Amino acid sequence: MADNDSQPALEDHDGGQPVKKEMSPHEAMELLKAGQPVVNARIKRFRFKGEIPFRVEFRNCTLIQLDFDSATFAEDVKFIGCNLDKLNCTKRNTFEKLLDFSHSTLNKANIARITVKGFFNAGFTHFKGKFAFLECTFMQKASFWESQFQTWSGFKSCKFHGDADFRSVHCHQGFVLTKCTFHADFLFRGSNVEKKFQADGSRFEKMLDLSKAKLHDYCYLEGIEAGPEMRFAFVNALAKRILVTPEQLEGRLASEVNGDYPTAMQEYGLLKKCYQEQHRFDSEDWAFYRFKVNQRRAKPMSWKRPWTVWRTCADWLFLDLGCGYGTNPARAIRTAIFIILGFALLYSLRADMFYAEKLPFPPEPGEDALAVKMSVRNRIMIGFITSVSVFTSGMGGIREIAQGWMNVPVMIESIMGTLLFGLFIVAFSRKVIR
Numbered sequence: 001m002a003d004n005d006s007q008p009a010l011e012d013h014d015g016g017q018p019v020k021k022e023m024s025p026h027e028a029m030e031l032l033k034a035g036q037p038v039v040n041a042r043i044k045r046f047r048f049k050g051e052i053p054f055r056v057e058f059r060n061c062t063l064i065q066l067d068f069d070s071a072t073f074a075e076d077v078k079f080i081g082c083n084l085d086k087l088n089c090t091k092r093n094t095f096e097k098l099l100d101f102s103h104s105t106l107n108k109a110n111i112a113r114i115t116v117k118g119f120f121n122a123g124f125t126h127f128k129g130k131f132a133f134l135e136c137t138f139m140q141k142a143s144f145w146e147s148q149f150q151t152w153s154g155f156k157s158c159k160f161h162g163d164a165d166f167r168s169v170h171c172h173q174g175f176v177l178t179k180c181t182f183h184a185d186f187l188f189r190g191s192n193v194e195k196k197f198q199a200d201g202s203r204f205e206k207m208l209d210l211s212k213a214k215l216h217d218y219c220y221l222e223g224i225e226a227g228p229e230m231r232f233a234f235v236n237a238l239a240k241r242i243l244v245t246p247e248q249l250e251g252r253l254a255s256e257v258n259g260d261y262p263t264a265m266q267e268y269g270l271l272k273k274c275y276q277e278q279h280r281f282d283s284e285d286w287a288f289y290r291f292k293v294n295q296r297r298a299k300p301m302s303w304k305r306p307w308t309v310w311r312t313c314a315d316w317l318f319l320d321l322g323c324g325y326g327t328n329p330a331r332a333i334r335t336a337i338f339i340i341l342g343f344a345l346l347y348s349l350r351a352d353m354f355y356a357e358k359l360p361f362p363p364e365p366g367e368d369a370l371a372v373k374m375s376v377r378n379r380i381m382i383g384f385i386t387s388v389s390v391f392t393s394g395m396g397g398i399r400e401i402a403q404g405w406m407n408v409p410v411m412i413e414s415i416m417g418t419l420l421f422g423l424f425i426v427a428f429s430r431k432v433i434r
Contacts, residue, residue, distance in 0.1 A: 020062055032056055037078075048073075048093075058082050068093040068114075076118070079104050089114055090134075101125050111136060122147055133158055141184075144169055155180050166191055174217070177202045188213050196220065204230045207254060215239040221248070231257065234267045242274045246286040256290075261298035265291055285327035292325040323423040329431060332424035336417070340387045343413045348383030353406040386410075391417035 023041040031038050037057035044064045048056075048071040055075040061082045068089040076098040084101075087109040097118035108129035115137045123145040132154040141162035149171045156178040164182055167189045169175075174195035185207040192214040200223035210219070211233045221244040231254035234242070249271070251257070256264035268291040275284035296315050301308045319325050323332040347354065359378055386401065390413045402410050 020060070063087075072096070073099075076100070083107070084109065087111065106131060115139070116142070119143070126150065127153070132156065138162060138164075141165060146170075149173070149175070152176065154178070160184065160186070163187060171195075174198070182206065182208075185209060193217070199224050201225070203227065207231050207233060209233040209254075210237050210239070210242075211235045213237045213239065215242070217241065218243060224248075226252065234270055235263050236266070237270060239270070240274060240277045242271065243278070244271075246283050256294060261294040265294040265298055268294060285324075289324050289327045293320065296320070318419055318423065322420055323427040326423070326427045326430055329424055329427035332420055332427060336391065336420050336424075339413065339416055339420070340384075340391050343390070343409060344380075344383040344387035346383070346409055347386045347406075348379045350406055351379040351382045353403045354382060354386055355401060355403070387413065390414050 020040050020042040023038070023043050025043060025046045028038050028041060028043050028046060033054055035054065037059055038061055039059045040061065041058075042062045042064075043066075045067070046063055046065075047067040047069055049069040050071060052071055052073045053075070055077075056073060057076070057078040057080070059078075059080045059082070061079075062085070063079075063082060064085045066084055066087050068091065070091040070093065072094045074096050077095055078098065078100040080100065081103045082101075083105045085107045087106055090110055090112040092113045093115075095114065095116045095118065098121070099114075099116045099118065100121040102121050102123045102125060105126040105128060109127065109131040111132070112134035113136065117139045119140050120138050120142040123143050124147065125144070126148045128150050130151055134156050136155075136158045138159070139161050142160055143165040145165055146168045147166075147170075149169065150173075152173040153171050153175045155176070158180045160180070160182045161184065163184045164186045167187050169188070169191040171191070171193040175191075175193050175197050177199040179201040180199075181203045183205050186204055187207070187209045189209055190212040194216055196217045196219070197215055198218075198220040200220060203225040205227035206229060208221075208224075208230065212235070215237065218241040219239055221242065226248060230252060232244075232249060232252050233254045235255065253264055253267060255261075255267060268287050272284055272287035272291060275281070275287055296312060299308070299312065301312050303309060321331065321335050323329065323335075359382075390401070390410050393414070401407075
């Protein structure tokens with residue numbers, strides 16, 4: 001058979017494309033054994049079986065009922081711009097190097113139990129009719145860049161040891177991963193799924209990247225397994241129904257882990273909207289709290305502008321610790337207890353600077369009143385009573401309660417108590433109303 005360049009190229013009257021000539025499987029096999037690609041051919045019932053030591057390359061061909069029957073390919077296997085109708089690849093075939101379906105159309109493909117030790121390329125590939133990848137192993141990167149899945153996309157019990165690149169994929173139906181394992185990044189950036197995205201039982205060891213993805217239906221992530229280094233990314237995704245729990249996300253948002261707080265703030269805002277759409281209000285509160293934490297961290301802070309430092313500290317103390325940004329009234333109670341105990345300790349140490357008409361433990365007949373006032377039990381009780389009184393009564397109840405500079409911590413505690421009462425009311429009302 002002549003070389004590819006010497007083969008006559010007949011022009012198709014309809015589209016200006018070379019006409020595909022009919023070729024027998026035997027003729028195509030002889031051409032491949034001679035080290036030449038098969039170009040512009042139409043072949044029926046081509047079969048690969050056993051050891052294939054030579055390179056396999058088809059370009060702009062139509063192969064009907066192509067069959068891989070327990071074959072082992074020692075060199076690259078390429079189907080560039082081909083139409084593969086009813087591809088059958090189910091009997092544990094091994095590809096030692098590249099397997100390339102780029103710019104091809106696969107109709108009713110059945111791909112199972114293959115092992116690809118080199119790069120797997122299905123970029124710009126169209127998948128039509130019913131198809132599935134079952135128990136496949138990809139040792140290096142597997143790319144489906146810009147592929148079109150015109151039917152339900154199914155990957156079951158597949159193992160990806162390199163990056164699984166599904167960026168810019170368009171799924172006309174749903175995209176389902178069942179019990180797959182991803183040892184490297186799973187990239188779904190910019191992809192479009194018209195129906196559900198589901199990954200039940202699948203394990204992710206690195207990145208699960210749904211950034212800029214357009215998910216028009218439910219995205220089921222509650223059934224996934226996460227490795228110790230697994231991370232999520234949702235930046236600029238268009239989605240309203242992401243089903244994932246706060247426990248799964250805690251400490252795993254890639255932007256937050258990497259210190260990119262503005263991006264993390266946007267992602268938590270997206271999750272908050274998703275939880276609100278699903279009426280999961282406790283999860284919404286969690287997402288809102290993480291949103292506010294990252295918003296605080298994203299603000300510039302410098303000692304050259306000391307007010308920015310004090311503003312951030314006040315934000316953290318009163319809004320974060322004080323009430324969890326309005327999401328946790330119990331946190332306000334806990335913070336109030338710590339404040340009362342802290343000031344009570346201070347007041348106990350300087351109990352002599354407080355006016356006390358009646359001592360909690362009055363002196364016995366014959367005892368010195370000042371000595372009794374300075375006793376440990378009276379110091380402790382005076383400290384607690386004063387701290388609780390100042391914290392709860394506010395500015396109106398602290399006049400003539402202390403002497404000298406001790407009025408300063410009294411005023412500070414009074415202001416803190418007033419603020420925490422307001423924060424508690426806001427947080428509690430928010431919980432009750434919803």
